[in-house]
Amino acid sequence: MKHSYKVFAALLILILLNNTTRAQTPVLSNISGNFEVVGQFYRTDSAIGAPEVPEKFLNNAFLNLNYVNGNFKVGLRYEEYLGPLLGFDERYRGSGITYRFAQFTNDRIDITAGNFYDQFGNGLIFRCYEERALGIDNSMDGIRVGVKPIEGIYIKGVVGRQRDFFSLGEGLVRGIDGDVQLNELFLSLKDSRIRIGIGGSFVSKYQKDNDQLRNLPENVGASAARLNLNTGKFSLSAEYAYKINDPSVANGFIYKPGEAIYLNMAYTTKGFGTTITGKRIDNMNFRSDRNATLNSLMINYLPAISKQYSYRLLTLYPYTTQPNGEMAAAAEVFYNFAAKTPLGGKYGTKISLGVSGVNNIDTVAASNDTLGYESNYFKIGSPLYYQDLSLEINKKISKKVKLIGTYVYQAYNKDVVEGEIGFGIVHASIAILDVTYKFNSKNSIRMEIQHLSTHQDRKNWAMMLLEYTISPNWAFTVFDEYNYGSDNPDERTHFYNATMGYTRSATRISLGYVRQRAGLLCVGGVCRFVPASNGLGINITSRF
Numbered sequence: 001m002k003h004s005y006k007v008f009a010a011l012l013i014l015i016l017l018n019n020t021t022r023a024q025t026p027v028l029s030n031i032s033g034n035f036e037v038v039g040q041f042y043r044t045d046s047a048i049g050a051p052e053v054p055e056k057f058l059n060n061a062f063l064n065l066n067y068v069n070g071n072f073k074v075g076l077r078y079e080e081y082l083g084p085l086l087g088f089d090e091r092y093r094g095s096g097i098t099y100r101f102a103q104f105t106n107d108r109i110d111i112t113a114g115n116f117y118d119q120f121g122n123g124l125i126f127r128c129y130e131e132r133a134l135g136i137d138n139s140m141d142g143i144r145v146g147v148k149p150i151e152g153i154y155i156k157g158v159v160g161r162q163r164d165f166f167s168l169g170e171g172l173v174r175g176i177d178g179d180v181q182l183n184e185l186f187l188s189l190k191d192s193r194i195r196i197g198i199g200g201s202f203v204s205k206y207q208k209d210n211d212q213l214r215n216l217p218e219n220v221g222a223s224a225a226r227l228n229l230n231t232g233k234f235s236l237s238a239e240y241a242y243k244i245n246d247p248s249v250a251n252g253f254i255y256k257p258g259e260a261i262y263l264n265m266a267y268t269t270k271g272f273g274t275t276i277t278g279k280r281i282d283n284m285n286f287r288s289d290r291n292a293t294l295n296s297l298m299i300n301y302l303p304a305i306s307k308q309y310s311y312r313l314l315t316l317y318p319y320t321t322q323p324n325g326e327m328a329a330a331a332e333v334f335y336n337f338a339a340k341t342p343l344g345g346k347y348g349t350k351i352s353l354g355v356s357g358v359n360n361i362d363t364v365a366a367s368n369d370t371l372g373y374e375s376n377y378f379k380i381g382s383p384l385y386y387q388d389l390s391l392e393i394n395k396k397i398s399k400k401v402k403l404i405g406t407y408v409y410q411a412y413n414k415d416v417v418e419g420e421i422g423f424g425i426v427h428a429s430i431a432i433l434d435v436t437y438k439f440n441s442k443n444s445i446r447m448e449i450q451h452l453s454t455h456q457d458r459k460n461w462a463m464m465l466l467e468y469t470i471s472p473n474w475a476f477t478v479f480d481e482y483n484y485g486s487d488n489p490d491e492r493t494h495f496y497n498a499t500m501g502y503t504r505s506a507t508r509i510s511l512g513y514v515r516q517r518a519g520l521l522c523v524g525g526v527c528r529f530v531p532a533s534n535g536l537g538i539n540i541t542s543r544f
Helices: 004-024 412-419
Strands: 030-042 057-069 070-080 094-105 108-115 139-147 153-164 173-181 193-205 219-230 234-243 258-269 272-281 325-337 347-365 373-396 401-413 423-436 444-455 460-470 474-480 494-504 507-516 521-524 528-529 535-543
Touching: 153 193, 272 347, 325 373, 373 412, 401 412
Parallel strands: none
Antiparallel strands: 030 057, 030 535, 057 070, 070 094, 094 108, 108 139, 139 153, 153 173, 173 193, 193 219, 219 234, 234 258, 258 272, 272 325, 325 347, 347 373, 373 401, 401 423, 423 444, 444 460, 460 474, 474 494, 494 507, 507 535, 521 528
16 A cells, blocks of 8 residues: 555645635636545455455555646546455556546547547447446557548547556557438438438457467458437437457457347337347457457447346346357336326336346357357347346335335346356346335435345345435445355355445545455446455545
8 A cells, every 4th residue: 555645645635726726716627536445454254255365455546637728638547456456357456547648629620649438339349438346447548539520420530559457458459430410411301300320330450460379360350330210209229240250269269250230229208118129249259459358458348238237136146248149139118107097196106117138149060160150140049148027116105205116037047157067047036125215305214125036046035225314415324135045054144234424515435344245246248256255345436
């Protein structure tokens, strides 16, 4: 922690200067930023498999600073992992300025030099982004140029190398993306209720071939085309992507091209809405280093279509996208029963029903060994990877009481998602009751009761949470997650958690005791493994 003072000293000086000048003269009003410090004291807990941590205290911290003057903007981010929290890649251990940029923007051009995040279309061939909870930061370090030559046409190009922890990846990434909004381009369509957009992208990565056994392509290109249609009530988004052969560690060094298609349709009207999503992915693991693994140096992003849950027991079996091959479909329907109707009651009732399923693509061994396999494009393969069915009812009972009732069935292929061998599919049923009671405009209490039942894995779980809020400053939360149904008596463990949080203006501080079960943490179909831990945690965030 010898460099920790740098973060806190810089932060303290900037906050004091900013607060002082705001009270006197707005000299620094165009300086802004935010920071976060997440730390935990660890103690060994053999009952849950929490390991000994030699440093006893680990922390992740960052400080963003931005300066804006007219069309010009500069910024930087300082990060510190001394050492990184358990579950984060050890290659994050260290500190330094990991993100810095200068940007000029006007009505026609947008130029960035340094680090940047961006995305083409749905991200099927290019998305550089940050997801701090997962330890993902694949920002580009290079040049980005965006131009609008005429109304309705938008073009941008990028070139650079991706962040790889505290260094840069070996591969060079280059890309161009074009977007045409027909309603802006043609005056005859300006007032049309049908809005149409078309776009296309091309991305290539260059990496030298140093392999003594294989003849590897040094330049790998990927292209995509997309369509967006919106009529007000109805919307359609479709994108198709193709990647030339890209042998890598992730696909077993096969020379098969990759493909991906993503479709999303939605219809909404007063009190009713539905969405239908489908995708097919075949060998679309695209990285700027062919030897990278886990979440490192990913050039593209393959959206998950299964519902993203936040309730505790629903995160026991989260699904992670399988870039080497999957076929998936999902649908969700929302309906609001109006107030003062038989099913709506006095305050109305909201109901949503969702279903999703993910399978392998259908494959057979290719006649050419270097291709690895062949696939029937429209045939659903086996095994099943993931499936869920969810029902949620959101109901206001009175001016003081609101409840949410949820039921979810999940089928989860542990062999595929977690890399187990011969375990098979976990079938789980989860029921949740979430009740909020408002004492007055400032005081409320919320209770969650959750139960998961399954005949596989660690069997039944129960969870109860109480959260008391004193608005706008204080929040107190306690919960117990209990694996009471395990066949192994040593695994019938309570996971107690208690936190308190204080918020003042743009600053929030929380402190709590954490007994964390091991498992996957997933956001948008991308996951990282979180090991078991026991100890005292602290989180400080602020904006200025």
